[in-house]
């Protein structure tokens with residue numbers, strides 16, 4: 443009988459994690475100090491963090507710290523507490539956030555100074571006791587803070603008018619998070635879309651799977667199950683009377699053009715760098731143009747045609763397109779299930795195919811084939827999540843990609859795809875079509891999958907490109 447092996451002492455995981463957090467923290471601190479930028483603080487008087495144009499290395503350190511802190515908390519809480527604590531408060535977080543948004547509480551709290559509960563009650567229509575319970579919970583999650591008002595010494599109360607109603611005692615003031623809710627209509631749209639409109643789909647996930655787990659139909663999804671509708675999510679939100687849902691959805695898409703989702707990060711991909719004067723990018727399913735705007739700001743040459751459904755194209759406000767790129771961006775209604783009408787050097791689809799199951803992706807890609815065959819140097823650029831192999835990227839990053847995958851299931855029985863799946867999908871569309879390149883910009887939440895005809899000459903040889 444073999445002897446049980448002597449157990450080696452467990453590694454000092456806690457201190458290892460803490461050291462790694464310190465390491466990444468100093469990378470960020472040095473970066474901010476060297477650039478003379480403000481350091482993040484729990485204060486509304488500091489510009490929000492991260493700064494614009496945050497380099498990829500800093501972004502990766504941010505992601506690493508977020509994950510390491512999570513890991514550290516999980517270890518010190520132990521497996522049961524680490525599961526139960528967030529689970530129990532998750533539903534409360536959602537209810538409280540919805541209430542804050544629904545009653546416009548951020549607008550009722552003065553930007554500077556604070557407001558008493560009685561006055562806040564008058565402004566919001568919620569009774570003072572409920573308000574106090576809601577705010578006190580929210581403040582444990584970083585949204586709003588209670589401050590003690592003392593007319594002689596409280597530096598928080600800079601705006602004397604806003605504190606007249608409380609004289610002295612407890613007042614509610616903004617934190618950076620609640621201030622962001624006040625100043626960013628887009629962020630409020632993201633809350634409405636995620637919590638008011640699409641959340642029920644995820645609550646219904648198990649029951650829906652019992653009925654439809656093998657379906658590729660976008661109208662047999664968890665969303666359909668939850669809303670008891672046969673309309674797809676897109677059709678449902680486009681109906682008259684659902685303008686707020688449509689607007690919130692597009693605000694969410696706009697939000698997904700910032701930070702790691704900034705479409706400008708894709709501009710360094712070879713498929714775009716090659717484009718010379720007179721070239722054209724057709725941005726298919728391009729919403730109200732935020733992807734084309736971000737790319738146009740990085741790429742001096744190409745002209746853009748943004749295509750989307752008529753209801754979306756009609757909502758475009760050309761005065762909102764930055765002036766420096768306005769004359770290079772046109773808008774056009776086009777249904778991407780019908781043959782593409784425009785010739786182009788690049789047919790760009792960002793976060794379009796992830797809305798559809800394979801069966802429909804093949805149809806969308808097939809609609810481009812006649813244009814590719816007419817100009818074999820043309821390319822399709824799929825700006826999409828390329829799911830990583832498990833454990834190959836920081837877990838926080840992997841979690842974002844896998845969360846997107848389950849989200850797509852919830853909306854429309856759709857999905858995110860890994861490299862092998864992209865290859866298969868392209869081949870299924872047409873044997874002559876291949877993935878030429880997969881470019882993954884550092885710090886970017888999506889990759890650029892370059893697709894074209896096998897043997898199609900490159901633009902460089904053809905001379906239409908730089």
Ligand SMILES: C[S@@+](CC[C@H](N)C(=O)[O-])C[C@H]1O[C@@H](n2cnc3c(N)ncnc32)[C@H](O)[C@@H]1O
Nearest residue numbers: 695727728729750751754776777778792793794
């Ligand atoms: C997930 S959004 C992506 C938007 C944008 N490309 C981005 O990256 O933010 C998908 C877009 O496809 C559009 N869409 C849905 N069905 C369409 C169709 N049949 N033809 C054209 N556009 C469609 C939607 O209106 C929406 O703007």
